[in-house]
Amino acid sequence: AQKVTQAQTEISVVEKEDVTLDCVYETRDTTYYLFWYKQPPSGELVFLIRRNSFDEQNEISGRYSWNFQKSTSSFNFTITASQVVDSAVYFCALSGLTGGGNKLTFGTGTQLKVEL
């Protein structure tokens, strides 16, 4: 079965601090995809990134960066110089053939609070 674990339920930081959100996954698939979504207080789900299991290059997009390590089954997300607008719930998700291939398996989310 597929599983995604986001052990950090809630993180509070002060603006301009760096923060890393952890994501650990389990799957028997050799080909799979990992995603991060942001859910701001308004409630919608915003796609942030997709990474396939064969691409272990880290990715940077502005203040956001992602570290994918197959050896530890982790796909961590770092926000550099956090801002109040980064306050949201962040979900890590996994897709693969296990379970029929038609769903995303989500973690339980990490609530990030960025304060002034």
Next chain:
Amino acid sequence: NAGVTQTPKFQVLKTGQSMTLQCAQDMNHEYMSWYRQDPGMGLRLIHYSVGAGITDQGEVPNGYNVSRSTTEDFPLRLLSAAPSQTSVYFCASSYSAAASGNTIYFGEGSWLTVV
């Protein structure tokens, strides 16, 4: 480009009432699905469709019905609402199956309370 549109955004139902959550997408996506989000549990798949006329159950299908008569629309029906169905519901669509890695686009969510 509207993307994935869900209605209503908020709804309060009494136990035993029925209702339909509407979902429409304008991206010509074959794959559509419904998830529910509950506190501390992430999102879980209710039902999905791989094309018009084809639907199947997800992880938590009990109490819900779906149909897919057109590519654009994928309504979710609650036949007899129960308090356990109080949740936030998200409709999603993608070009193909989640396992193919296509980006899955979500609607803005529908907040349902059953009293």
